Amino acid sequence: MKSIPPSLGRAALRALLKERSPLGPLKVMAKHVGRFFQIPLPGFRPYVVFGPEANRKVLVTERGKLLWRNTDPVTDLLRRGVLIVDGEEHDRYRALMEPPLHPSQLPAYTDMMIRQTERVASTWQDGQIVDMLVESRKIALLIIMQALFSKDVWDDLPRIWDPILKAIAYISPGAWILWRNIPRPGYKKHLQTLDDYLYQIIASRRANVERSTLDVQPDLLQHLLDAGLTDDLIRDQMLTMLIAGHDTSTALLAWTFALLGEHPEVFSTLTAEVIAREKSPLLDQVIKESLRLYPPIHIGNRRVAEEIHFDEGSVPAGERLFYSIYLTHRDPEIWENPDSFCPERFAHGRKTPPMSYVPFGGGPRACIGAAFGQAEARVVLAHLLRNYQFQFTNHPIHPHMGATLEPRPGVMMRVKRRQVHR
């Protein structure tokens, strides 16, 4: 690993101030040091790797040397959720939760996804300016809770909104990174409300023994109950799926609106295509490009159990290792004009080298909801573009590193229902 000259520290600081996000300094490190470096913060010195070779090692060939379970608020909150645990325990939960997310099941969710989208959109007044970051979150929450737990949360949104935002803030990067045991007041009550809400859903399903025979397809909650998991373990899986399954989709939808707002020509071509055709190839390309430029999960977090070697250096056991999806997606050695929004780079027939496009991770622990999340984005965006006009209000947007990469301060759009469509 190259040593880090002091001038680089200054360049990193300038990038931090200019981009208002740690992504700036990460790009500076990547540019000047390469695909393997260590973040030089006092008390927090994770290694960062990126690029296809490193991704393949971390996600596939040498994943056995790495643990998902870490010491951080994500682990504290999600406890024994499928995203946290390792080994056989992980494989067991994952196998239980895969059936309702299998691509063959996805068409069954389409009507529900449209219904939930329309419920949110129908609250908009013509000419009103709405924040598509907020509206996307409402849509994504309604969809995930209905799809996985058959729970209609429409009436409960006011009650669970703040607790969910608090849970997300709890696991977002913050001062705890440098001071692991920093007091964190203001979360307990909200996290308890969220837990109570989930335990209540579990209890009422347990009480309703008829339900599994009434439904044609058992939902994810039913799979967990039928497998005999305890309430605590079911809570861990539900909270994991609730957070991982909606905060990501929220970011994807909101970033897509942001990028379309910033590129009005693409926006109008896309809208015309979506109105004219049942299936829009450009919509797929726009979603892919949005996931490339602003991958909602921009970094994968591991603890090194056994020393792991990369071409540029080694990471000893006990250290924290990040594989950077964001830096892989912005690597000029892989992508032409990596910082430009260019959906046609994903046009039919064009291939990206393996492990260079990893918005859903890769290998056996790739995102369990990858197909669901992409189908959801297609359905929600197509419905909104067909039925509403969106006018971007041209305000500056920057990426904020929360639990996901979020467009801040939001994506303000003036909305109007279309009179005629199709």
Ligand code: HEM
């Ligand atoms: C557009 C949306 C989404 C994106 C960009 C995304 C991204 C990712 C990424 C990058 C990983 C792997 C992280 C790593 O290697 O450390 C992951 C894992 C995961 N995602 Fe997603 N995700 C999305 C949607 C969803 C949805 C809809 C669900 C649930 C229905 C979900 C549930 C999970 C779970 C449970 C894991 C952990 C899997 C395991 O460790 O076996 N995600 N996601």
